[in-house]
Amino acid sequence: MNDTLAAWNAAGAKEAREAMLACCGAKRWADAMVALRPIASVFTLSEEADRTWATMQEADWLEAFACHPRIGERNVPAHVGSHSVAWSRAEQARTNSASDDVLAEIASGNLRYEELFGFTYIVCATGKSAEEMLAILKRRLGSTREAELREAAEQQRQIMQIRLGKWLIE
Numbered sequence: 769m770n771d772t773l774a775a776w777n778a779a780g781a782k783e784a785r786e787a788m789l790a791c792c793g794a795k796r797w798a799d800a801m802v803a804l805r806p807i808a809s810v811f812t813l814s815e816e817a818d819r820t821w822a823t824m825q826e827a828d829w830l831e832a833f834a835c836h837p838r839i840g841e842r843n844v845p846a847h848v849g850s851h852s853v854a855w856s857r858a859e860q861a862r863t864n865s866a867s868d869d870v871l872a873e874i875a876s877g878n879l880r881y882e883e884l885f886g887f888t889y890i891v892c893a894t895g896k897s898a899e900e901m902l903a904i905l906k907r908r909l910g911s912t913r914e915a916e917l918r919e920a921a922e923q924q925r926q927i928m929q930i931r932l933g934k935w936l937i938e
Contacts, residue, residue, distance in 0.1 A: 770810050772936045777806040790855070791931040792924065793835030794828040797821060810936060817932055821925050829921045833887045836927075839863065839901050840874040855931055859893045866898030874898060877905040884909065885916050892926040 776784055781802055788798035800820045807813045824832075840863050863871065881889040891904050908916060 769808070770936050772938065773807065773810060773813060787935060789835075791817075791935055792821070792832050792928040794824055794832040796828050797824055797832070813936075814929060814932060817928060818925065821921075821928065824921070826917060829917065829924065830887050832924050832928075833890050833920060836888055836890055838875075838878045838888055839891065839893060839905070840866070840871050840878070840898065855934060859927070859930075863893075863898040863901070870898045870902055874902050874905065877902065877909065880909060881905065885913050885920075887917075887920065890920045890923050890927075892923045892930070894927075894930055 776787055779787070784802045784805065785798050788801045789795070792798065797820055800823070801817065804816050804820070807816060837860070839860060863874075866874075878889050889905055889908070891901055893901060896904075908919060911919065
């Protein structure tokens with residue numbers, strides 16, 4: 769068994785919850801994951817994370833989305849833990865080399881997105897350039913709120929899985 773997973777299985781509920789919240793900011797998801805302990809393997813953890821995420825509802829999704837900084841911004845919400853902050857910065861690292869014009873378009877698009885849908889634009893940024901994220905943002909601005917909510921929830925699921933992997937190797 770993975771050492772981090774074994775330690776998490778043995779940890780107190782508060783510590784275990786904090787580890788899950790770093791991977792996904794939805795409290796109901798984190799509590800459900802903690803309640804599943806002990807989890808026998810990394811594979812099972814990944815499966816249970818997805819299965820549990822699939823039971824979440826709009827309020828849970830919005831809570832998770834609110835833990836992410838806007839694409840292209842460095843300000844992370846104050847309630848977000850240090851692991852999540854570091855991971856967000858790494859996930860969006862490719863925006864550091866973006867032109868001012870692209871960053872300005874992303875900033876403008878972020879605001880239009882929030883006005884249209886009522887939540888932060890979320891995309892699994894790992895490995896994507898600022899230009900790619902901008903193109904995705906522009907495409908998604910044409911979605912309905914219902915379709916966009918589902919797409920954002922899927923992006924959050926992907927981010928959660930990547931973060932679980934990072935957490936397991938720290």
